[in-house]
Amino acid sequence: MEYLLTRLEWLVGPDKINMLKHTSIALFGVGGVGGGALEALVRAGVGRIVLIDGDKVTPSNLNRQMITTHESIARRKVEVAKERALSINPNVVIETYDIMYTEEAYPGFIQSLNVDFVIDAIDMVTAKINIVEVCQANNIPLICSMGGGNRFYPEKLQIADIHKTHTDPLARVMRRELRKRRIKKQLVVFSTETPTIPEFRGESKSPGTCSFVPPVAGFILAAHVLRTILEVPEQ
Template sequence: MLNQFSRTQLLYGVDAMKRLASSRVAVFGIGGVGGYVVEALARSGVGALDLIDDDKVCLTNINRQIIATHKTIGKYKVDVAEERVKDISPDCEVRTYKTFYLPETQDQFDFREYDYVVDAIDTVTGKLTIIENAKRVGVPVISSMGAGNKVNPAAFEVADIYKTSICPLAKVMRRECRKRGIDSLKVVYSKEPPVRPLEDMSISCRQNCICPPGTARKCTERRDIPGSTAFVPSVVGLIIAGEIINDLCKGYRKDEIN
């Protein structure tokens, strides 16, 4: 029967689509990267999504986040993402958590429920906690490295964390993963050296904060405020979604995905 996933089914087949429909994926961080992960998973027929982010949509998100429009400014990102998923895939089960993921909040989540975990947050402590919890219960996890201060979307690739280079965040994550005995981690990273943002105080959030009322973590409190584009975080998110879909569908297609 023709449905919104028919074009995907032409490539993956019935069994793979059933596998996707029965899968639950947790996406930690619904920003420039995570928003596009959610978008692609919903459009691919994943049956259940857990969306975790405590942030609200800000005017400065519009340049890169698929959930950000002038109509959604001030709304919680997970609420906007849930509404969007339901418009795309009404049967998708969505659970939202207005939570900033850190060791102190990890007890809210049972990683054994997930078929795949996405780390799309930007704090090292939170990233490591997500990765450790996923590894502990044997759930596949994929992690986004730095997408800010980059202008070349073609420079991103999928690799094990220990085979990465150039990316400053990947360097920190290699060191911390090694300390914790994490022997492998699938990541998406860029070999492009970071571009140094302009020091223009007239457009800096440092002096012109416009975070929505009630924002828990304002950008004025951040150590660095990276520059960003529409075409870099989106590519990272779509690469991650592609890895998830192809991994989940392995063994459910006659022609195995390499």
Template sequence: IGRPKVEVMKERLLSINPDIDVETHATFYLPESHQGFIANSGADYVVDAVDTMSAKIAIIDEAYHSGIPVVSSMGAGNKLHPEYFQLDYIEKTSVDPLAKIMRRELKKRRIRRIKVAYSTEVPHKPFTDSDEVRPSPGSISFVPSTAGMILAGAVVRDLLGLD
């Protein structure tokens, strides 16, 4: 609490293996202010788990056109069944409303065969006692973390040449 997630994650990684080099960037990614960030990062792999649609598209686009493998998380909001998540190419997704938008936007950009973690669960309507017309999607701890584990597994298998 009160600390950037990237610092906490760096500490955790170094506690597992103190000999690794971890570079962190505590920044909110906006496509208009971070052009070239991914292409110039020296990354071996990009994992997209941002919530902002424009940033998600920009991250995938830049990684794809820079030749850096990328995996992406689709919608975890308003879901309660982590067992409905699966890994596949964006073209093969179904049910997930975010994946539907991503399929259309990536197709426009001629970006294909991006691996994504997505859920076949129909999102639940959020519970709210607010007067918000369209409440923000809610999430529960075990759903986004499941998507994250699926993405991590995909990256490790790809880097080891096991997929």
């Protein structure tokens, strides 16, 4: 009989399916980018996913965040994300932390999660740098998302080392800060597209966003993690 992972099993074999069931991944951020990553991880049969996000769903999230519906407005994102994940795969273990992570506020947090891989899909630069520092110091595999706002072309997203990025204002800041810390490499997903300057956001400093770029960035993050776990050869 067919089941959730039948088609993936045809592709990779039962041993790799079992490998995914015994994999743990921490996902920082379940918004536009993180929600896409979560969707891919859950539908691939990852056995344990730890969700970290200290925000709630707002109406403006509906245009790009896969976990959101009108019914979820004002609810905590990690709880909404957990419900969606379990509605897809009731066997996945979902752990939630409704926090805005920084190493200063939560020392030793990442190490305590005991995961095989970390995905960074948050916006706050200080927290992103903390995550890189902790993961590298503890040999925890990590991939980070750079900026997904003010862009229209998901096909211009790519995976690269942080020091080979360009065009991305967030990546520029990250490069500078990581150099100060003598961190020589870090894998990221970034866009080669020149960001559009928003015209209609009033006094807000938040980026404009469309429905199709942030989730694709999340899928690319998850794809890298899943290919690494499944030992898919590089092309």
